[in-house]
Amino acid sequence: MYKLICKKIGFDCDFIVHNNDQKTLANDFEKHVRISHRRDYPKKDIFDFIAIQNTSLDNLESIKNEKSTCVDSCESFRLDKWRIGHRNFP
Numbered sequence: 001m002y003k004l005i006c007k008k009i010g011f012d013c014d015f016i017v018h019n020n021d022q023k024t025l026a027n028d029f030e031k032h033v034r035i036s037h038r039r040d041y042p043k044k045d046i047f048d049f050i051a052i053q054n055t056s057l058d059n060l061e062s063i064k065n066e067k068s069t070c071v072d073s074c075e076s077f078r079l080d081k082w083r084i085g086h087r088n089f090p
Helices: 022-036 043-065 070-081
Strands: 002-005 016-019
Touching: 002 022, 002 043, 016 022, 022 043
Parallel strands: none
Antiparallel strands: 002 016
16 A cells, blocks of 8 residues: 655645555646646656655554563663652752
């Protein structure tokens, strides 16, 4: 599933389009940009937008799936430092 978000390209717009086919996604997005924003982008640029946004989404998904070790290791430090009655500033 490919996804294009208009706001990530720099427009103040909440348009999001999803599709399994890149060509259909590019055509839908090109129509939206031409009608709503009165801009023309070459197909190559739209395919670049698709590639950039979807690789960043894949990276975010992989980061979300990884377990964070800092939460466990930092929790005890946080509890020791911020006690009631403890001087919490230099």
